[in-house]
Amino acid sequence: MKNPHSLRAAIAGLALLAGPALVRPATGWTQEWSWPERGENLQVLPEDFPPERLGAVMRGFTRALGVRCSYCHVGEEGQPLSTYDFVSDSIPQKDIARTMYRMLGVINDTLATIDPSGPKPVNMWCHTCHRGRPRPTTLDEELAEVHAAEGIDATVAAYRQLRERFYGRGGFDFGENVLNMFGYSLLEEGNAADAVAIFQLNVEQYPASANAWDSLGEGYLAMGDRERSLEAYEKSLELDPENENARQKLTEIRGG
Ligand code: HEC
Ligand code: HEC
Known part of the structure; x- marks a missing residue:
């Protein structure tokens, strides 16, 4: 043999x-x-x-x-x-798992004190919070941690890895709004370049989203890159001819 x-x-x-x-x-x-x-x-x-x-x-x-x-x-x-x-x-x-088990008991006992919304009270489980991961973070929390510690390139790489590993499993919300909101939080911190990197990642994931292109236009504008901003707003308007914000921004950029 x-x-x-x-x-x-x-x-x-x-x-x-x-x-x-x-x-x-x-x-x-x-x-x-x-x-x-x-x-x-x-x-x-x-x-x-x-x-x-x-x-x-x-x-x-x-x-x-x-x-x-x-x-x-x-x-x-x-x-x-x-x-x-x-x-x-x-x-x-x-x-820690024992502490969690006790916590779950307290949560379910607390829930039992309200009138149930359906035929039975909704039960909480370990997976209601954990959804297949030891640390039940949200996607933007996870990205913000990586961004603070390692910067934008590592953040974009982390997004790709998480998506590869967890997409479709319910552990993270990979919808376009999460990256959009995360990009805006960077923009509000005055970090337009990193915001643009996130908005670019979002249009790569959601190329048909007028809103994702609109945000990218705003990011470029904040960076002072009028040309790219124009392109992004044009793309947004092409995808959604009713995007009044994009129309207005285009007039402003072309006029100014
Ligand atoms: C998230 C943590 C966690 C994981 C993962 C886990 N366990 Fe446990 N296990 C516990 C805890 C906590 C207890 C003790 C429960 C208690 O104190 O009442 C326990 C107790 C046990 C016991 C009883 C031990 C005794 O006291 O005699 C066995 C057997 C056991 N686990 C087997 C397994 C096996 C097999 C797996 C994998 C399929 C597993 N466990 C996965 C947390 C875990
Ligand atoms: C209400 C939400 C919630 C529920 C329900 C819950 N957990 Fe957790 N669990 C958390 C949070 C949040 C953390 C992270 C705490 C931290 O590190 O800041 C955590 C951390 C843990 C950790 C430590 C992970 C690590 O390595 O850092 C273990 C183990 C764990 N939970 C097991 C369980 C088990 C087993 C159950 C079910 C009996 C459970 N949890 C139910 C929210 C929850």
């Missing part, structure tokens, strides 16, 4: 598909791991929480935050779960 490990790998692959109960150990043959009948260190979940429910909650945490078990538990990604120490509290994220 050319590769004695391939069969084991295939079996381990199947086992992973079936769930985390059967996993490939570091050495040797597949080894059983199962959810404990009784957790040893449960502080927020009931002590006698049944194994299948513990499994559901842990998989829920993992999915809500877009992380692996090793984000909160001592163990190495890719190694069998039997080698993990799930009882240990040495990774701070585990205890």
Whole structure:
């Protein structure tokens, strides 16, 4: 046999598909791991929480935050779960997760005191806030952090990476308004050049948006680049002949 490990790998692959109960150990043959009948260190979940429910909650945490078990538990990604120490509290994220769980209880208890808007009260979950990420920031918060620390080129690069990774997953709002508002916040800070870089990114993402081109026109005007401003406003008016702002700006630029 050319590769004695391939069969084991295939079996381990199947086992992973079936769930985390059967996993490939570091050495040797597949080894059983199962959810404990009784957790040893449960502080927020009931002590006698049944194994299948513990499994559901842990998989829920993992999915809500877009992380692996090793984000909160001592163990190495890719190694069998039997080698993990799930009882240990040495990774701070585990205890933060407990705090979050208690917070969620307070939130849902508070929500239970108002008249529900539908047949049932709307429940809050970990994923209501986290939406697949450990830090539930908004896109403009994320971009503002990168901009403050590393400048405009890194910010544009960060946008592209985030879009590549999270588009369509609900974690961020990639609609045109977010970049538009972020660009305006830079413009208000007096940073027209960086605002233009963001408005350019927005027309690249939304080439058919009259509003995105209008904002780019405003950015160029703030930079004193009349020619490019004119082009952007013309493009905006072409896409939306009813854009009175663009029409007015064009008259002003041509007249002045
Ligand atoms: C976001 C953090 C987080 C992630 C991710 C996470 N867990 Fe947990 N896990 C916890 C917390 C918190 C507890 C303790 C709950 C309590 O105190 O009641 C716990 C408890 C456990 C326990 C019980 C340990 C004991 O006390 O005996 C097991 C087993 C476990 N997790 C397995 C997993 C597995 C397997 C995964 C991946 C599929 C996972 N967890 C992912 C936070 C996490
Ligand atoms: C009401 C919104 C909200 C809910 C619900 C919520 N979280 Fe969080 N969580 C946050 C915020 C905000 C932060 C970031 C705090 C910071 O770093 O400033 C955070 C941070 C965390 C972190 C630390 C991440 C890191 O590495 O910095 C963990 C772990 C976590 N949450 C787990 C959970 C779990 C598990 C649940 C469900 C039981 C949950 N959260 C529910 C808002 C929420």
